[in-house]
Amino acid sequence: MSTIVPSPAWITNPEVFAVNRMTAHSNHAFFAHVPQPGETSDLKQPLDGEWKVAITNAADVNLAYTPFVVEDFDDSAFACINVPGQLETQGLLNPQYVNVQYPWDGHEDLSAPNVPSLNHVAIYRRAFRVNETLARTAAQAGTITMTFHGAACAIYVWVNGQFAGFGEDAFTPSEFDVTALLHDGENTVAVACYEFSSASWLEDQDFWRLHGLFRSVELTAQPHVHIENLQLEADFDHTSGAGTLDAALQIRHAEQACTIAATLTDANDVAVWEGTQPAAAQTTISSEQLHGVAPWSAESPNLYTLTLTLLDTAGTALETAVQRIGFRRFGIENGVMTLNGKRIEFKGVNRHEFDMRLGHTLTEQDMIDDIVFCKRHNINAVRTSHYPNDQRWYDLCDEYGIYLIDETNIETHGSWSLPGDVPTPDTAIPGSKPEWEAACVDRINSMMKRDYNHPSVLIWSLGNESYGGDVFRAMYRHAHELDPRRPVHYEGIVHAREWSDVTDIESRMYAHADEIEEYLKNDPKKPYISCEYMHAMGNSVGNMDEYIALERYEKYQGGFIWDFIDQALLKQDADGTERLCYGGDFDDRPSDYEFSGNGLLFADRTATPKAQEVKQLYANVRITPDETGVTIENRNLFVSTSDFTFVLRMLADGERIWQAERRFDVGPKQTERFAVEWPGAPSGAEVTYEVAQCLAAPTNWAPAGYELCFGQHTVASAAPLAAESATEIPPSDGAITLGRWNAGVKGAGREILLSDPQGGIVSYTFQGCEFVLRHPQITCFRPLTDNDRGAGHGFERAQWMVAGRYAKCVDTRIEQLDAATLKATYTYELATPQRTKVTVAYEASTSGHVHLSVDYPGASGLPTLPAFGIEWMLPVAYSHLRFYGLGPAETYHDRKCGGKLGVWSTSAYADHAPYLVPQETGNHADVRWAEITDEAGHGLRVSRHGEQTFDVSLLPYSSFMIEEATHQEELPAPRHMFLRLLAAQMGVGGDDSWGSPVHEQHQIPADKPLRLDVDLELI
Template sequence: MPLKPHIDWLSDPEIFAVNRLDPVSDHIAWPSAEVAAKGEENPFRQSLSGRWAFRLARCVADRPAGFHARDFDCSGWESIDVPGYMQLQGFGENQYVNTQYPWDGIEALRPPQVPEANLVGSYLRDFTFEKRAGTGRVVLTFDGVETAFFAWLNGAFLGYSEDSFTPARFDITDLLEEGENRLAVQVFQRSSASWIEDQDFWRLTGIFRDVWLEQQPGLHLEDLFVTTDLAEDFSAAKLRLRLKLAVQGEGASIEVALSGRNGEAVVAPRRFDAAPEMDLVFDIAAPHLWSAEAPNLYDLSITLIGADGQTVEFVPERVGFRRFEIIDRVMHLNGKRIVFNGVNRHEFNPVRGRAVTYDDMLFDVRFFKRNNINAVRTSHYPNQSAFYRLCDEYGLYVIDEANLESHGSWQKDGAVEPSWVVPGDRAEWRAAVIDRARSMLERDKNHASILIWSCGNESFGGSVIFDMSNWFRDRDPSRLVHYEGIFHDRRFDGTSDMESRMYARPQDVEAWLKDDPQKPFILCEYTHAMGNSCGGMHLYTDLVDRYPQYQGGFIWDYIDQALALGDGVSDRRLGLGGDFDDRPSDYTFCTDGIVTAWRQETPKVQEVRALYQPFDITPKRDAITIRNRNLFVSSATLLLKIRLLKDGVAVFSTALDQEIAAGETATLPLELPGDLAAGEYALQASLCLRQKNAWADAGHEIAFGEHVFTVEGAPVMPEPVSLELVRGDLHLGVETPGYFALFSDVFGGMTSLKAGGIEFMHRPPRLTFWRAMTDNDRGRNHGFDHAIWQMANLHAKRGPVDFDMNGDEPVVRYRFPLPGVPVVPEVAYRVGRDGLIHVKADFPGGEGLPDLPIFGLQFTLPPAFDRFRYYGLGPEENYTDRCRGARLGIFERSVIGNLSPYSVPQECGNRMGTRFAEVTDDKGRGLRFVAEGAPFEFNALPYGTMELETAERPEHLPPVTKTVVTIAARQMGVGGDDSWGAPVHEPYRIASHQPLSLAFSVAPIG
């Protein structure tokens, strides 16, 4: 390979690493155990992160010539943060695309051609170097650079590297000087590697992970491969260490020790003569096994000792003993069938892009643990090493995914067309693809959390990826290999050890599981979490107990990829694809997370946490049955908390000790207070942490169950009130001791409801047949298929009005002919002697109509009524296909706080099973709505349906001028199998040929 850099390397897929050192494990070497224990900066390592001099060129021809010379004058250059991205610091433009290539329609290219429009960032860093005594070699490491770069040190060419997400290491020993040095790096936005880095993310450029150099002693541990071979009955293990050492001179030795989780010696220090390659095996009795439930880690200590008996280098490593394998076509961890309650995770921060911080990673890991997520797929590239260490420590199962995706080369607008797919069967791409596998595995191989190597994502199939999978198996038989793309190219079905699918409907998954499958099955992406989504997720998780080969899935995805437009404190606006004038763009498809870009929980988390909970809790009035779904740990660390609510108010609570072994079910007797008064009761049982741990406080709820029952009793009849009626030419006025109501012939409803001098009716109530479309609605062309209901919502006409004054209580009936709809719904108001206005809305049903999105009434109140309290399912929003995580209770919220933090405004804030709701001002004055017969669905928002539907971003919503209360008989589910065509499942749709009725009362309060 020539040592003189050449720009043509950018377009040559066979040149991807020049002068780059072989990848090695990510262990950390220290001068001694004492230095390592201090937790201070590592004397062997010198960070080169910080402010660098920087110059942007818009194309390759304009890049600064000779900038890498040591005496180059960069005094007029700007500066940039490393780690960081060029575009996010004002150099170049942000662009988001999903499956397509970012240059599509701009330049006509085919692999491996490189676009003319190719940003080039030239970086300079001056630093001082002081050589330590005993240093044998100095290595410079770039932990991550997108997408290709050349590097020089003190004017001499160092090397070239592609693969954005694994380290590039260079030997700089002979080029370093004592004192001042200059490092020059030129980063290119596009290269041949861009064809296989077509992930669903923002296309960013720069040195986005740390840069550092390491002074390695002459006696140095270069590589470590730890494996744990467990006995068949798991009663013993062999700890195997395969080491590569740099050894200068004779007489050096290596000392190995292993201590347990409480510091006890498991392997007493043993010394061996040092050699360039060593293979050491230690017998371990009764090891504590590692799992996500019990992440038992042992402390391995490797000390390199010079001929003089002095410590030269100390390497600590954490070791987890576990075995992962397929038994009878089912994946097993430590002999137990495993289920992945997983999520896909992009590295992302709204300010820093993929240059995430340690705090970001720590937040994510703790969030996963608190919300019963036990597995992560690193979509779609290797993450920072620190993330895997956290997964080891906290306990998460990881699919580690290679940096490979070529989606745009074989799929166009959903159609599979692989005529020029890369890598496919193309020999010229084989070495680069295998290199990416090798770089990931060699760095990450010692992490107990990693159970599966993944051959990348959405790159079709072919022999090259098949060869990649076999390379994984040959190098590391202790793990399995994953690749979803075999679904598209069955020629190489052996590429993946498991059948992996994306967004298959639950019915299709079940059909596959019933057809004598020969592999275990996972959904590497499912329940697409774009906007108000994750409906019907339980249809997948319900498969876990019915089919052993169904072993879970990974939600797409964890975090919205939206970029900050403001400071994130006073201005938390976010930009999505297209908001930066980026074209082509896939617009809002960058926001598919269960948390926002600011890591704020969305209501979807409530459902995820419940469906992933590790215990099934079934309360009854005399007992509570608990099934421990864990594989390895009992429930002993948890306290069973019990509450009894009467009509939403707690009337009894207790706590019980219990201990249920992993995989076991137990029924605990329960004694509730006797002589319960008449009313509706909710018996709620929760398993909560007894003590604070690393990821949650004491009392944190792990699992929940509820039983609702009614104690019958004679209803309490209120004293009748007087009614004074005034029938005018166009109105009926009714005066009661508590309020005045006015019903209009002309405007088709209750135009006034006054009490205490306050007018509650900003506008008369209106029938509603339409909800603000969700992202999923838009993706399945819901508007096109159901537009008749939007027209009905907007343009219902007042029909005949019937004033029934003959009885004891006046009744006003309104009929509303609808455009294009051959049925006429009716709304009736009855002013009762009980002091309430009883409202009944009826939809008679009609043939030949599309399903109804919603049927109910909307009340428009003045904006002062800006808070609500309700008795129903909560505390977060819930829908008919996303309510398993909700519970019955009385909950309160502000109206503006009910606007869920979705990146695009849409339907949100719904509450199922509402018995009553109160919408009030700051003095407690307002309206109380009470269900009559069946509970209703309730919502209160500061915007109307069309305001939500037409606003593209939250900041586009108008100033608040009202409160819109929706009382609905039913609303369809939100769906979520995918966001580009999947319908809401049939049980959660509203068939328009069936009649619907809504009955409730309303009256002022306060």
């Protein structure tokens, strides 16, 4: 029985972070017998499910008098809660989102290691019976432990009224020996889970602040003779093709075991090595060279299974340990990170564990879905930002093939940073403060001991955004003592270069591509990664190609996009409806509001349009077709292209006219050209030669035929194609009317009305259907993106918001050009100090066609334009969009590498991407023609008049409606459609969301002319 008396003083004492907690160890499977392949251990008993809980305040909890821990305590008034689960997502506390600042900043003084006076405590209770297998193991002098795999942020644990232990570090296991506390029949566990403790100072990550027992709780029986820790080195020598295996074991009561029998089997359960050795408390088992083993990589995640059986003198199995392994060698050679002898490039993403309903609690299916998304989008690496993940994640990454930076649960950004990231070193935690050292070293130790054996873990990280200090030197030393092979990463010293020795990798956040290039060109001593880049907030990920281009430098080894999934929580309103909410929507203050919406996935785990760009730019195969063949560059390190199918297509004016399949065998890191006998190109058509890499056979993450990447080469037609006409009639069938106020053109069943006082087209009908609700308005504006707001584009370009909306028509000239053609030219002055004149011209013919041109002449002294063209309100029925341009998802001037030229069909509803805050969306670049129709196919066709393409979007909301909304549900039920035809739109940017402008080459200079030049026809 424990004689330790729990103390409330532990909550604010950084030197007390674990009491009675068991030593960290590997998470290998173990059995009290020799298991069958694939068998699940029967020595574990989950305590997940329904628990009882009550919320109180720390001031009301007297740890010297705890009636709630005894077995017969009446908890009938307690609420029910699911474990694993979080208090906030189950309605027991309010969630809070802050980024840098600590949650109580401003409410109370920030003085470490103190915590807020309002410190909620969740009292959990659960009754359970120890199952037969565990009870039998304990009866045979075994041990039963209780493990809390994730608990935020500090827990006191009692079993049957007896104190079991105390633990902090929300994201690594707290395991307690409860053998002596259990009895026959029903047992009771009670937990006091504190919202804040000194540990909160180390857990200031940029995420929702959520609490409770959010990962599984389980009982585990350990046999009397037990492998307590298993540390494996599965090395692979790429020069000889041989692997070696070294297993270091810590064995409890090893004196009662005679031998250890080791068996290594492959994926087909065929033994590739066997060995036996006498058992000792500290034992190392080593294989001979294993020739012919298949190495592990993300490209070929080959796994083997090591089975270790402890045998007594009679040959009876006392315990069997099982661990899957991958043979690989990773390290830094001559300043370059290599895997199995090859320079590696991380095509990575940062990933918070997040679910819109469950918070930081994930199901295994969530994890599989996340990995499938990564594999399908050519993402080969994940940084576990900014804490160790659920242990199941590592098994899945081993199996599917994902490289990991495993990150210690430390972030103290708010302790050393003032607004604007101004460092205050004296207040930095942990800094060089000795009272924090043991806790920080313990955190990296817990992570490394648990995750050591996973081949997917390539790099250890000391944490995130926590400045520098001698504590990090202690952590670095400890990491290399435990693991001399893997590199150690830490970016925080960018602000404190005197501690540069604590990282083996030069790592930066949100450095621009040109800044990174400066480092790479100046004889760098360390390999470079961007541990965070491409801040994917809202409509973003522009100019990503500039970072990918840095791969030409040997020591540039990739980066990790921020981040994987929008952190938005579902909230149920009083009427029962649910809506996605961000910071501040729960009355949480302080808050950083929508800054948690940075995902390549929306919160519901559907892909954002940005993912299209990432998929293409992260592809390991680069395909360059031309008119006589295709060049294939295979950037894979280990696999050839022989197992992939290449689909060849020829498009004429965007429509497929020919398709074939080929196999092209290009070795890893090789480039080859192949001749292709394309069919003859149709006369006068714009021809596109396309080659796509597809899976030839199904995998565990995608079906056969799934497309990984593509290449296109387009040859322009000899002359621009005229718009296809639904009907062609002679001019004599039409009529032109020049009225006092309006001029009209009739013909081919269509009528066009051009108004003098209204300043534009006021009617365009076909078979009695009106297409003009109001004349198209000039637009020089787009709804601000998150990046626009962060970079101050709204302030700098405010005049463009009203320039077109309030433009004044100052001149109208209507003239009949010939018997079949009428032209109306309207001159507008933009609502800017320069009163720049823009002309809008309609040239209407009795064939029913309208040639529309909108001309901006350029003007000096103005900021660059967000966009230029027209916005046109249409009847709500015209919601279908078919276009010939880059698709299928939205594309922008700096984000169109992933856009594929073709004919695409979508709708206004589908094109309105539900970014967390409504913003610019739905744009399609390089469009040749577009059709805006109702369900019957009736509507408007817009075609380029000359060679210049245009941008188009069709949305159920106007730019101003989108600009005004702060949440998607604020947008009303659609009553109209809004068509934008643009000569140009600036890029969306992507370097960061708090100051970096769209790159100059993707902006629209105000002093250069712009022209929207299109033909219109009702169809």
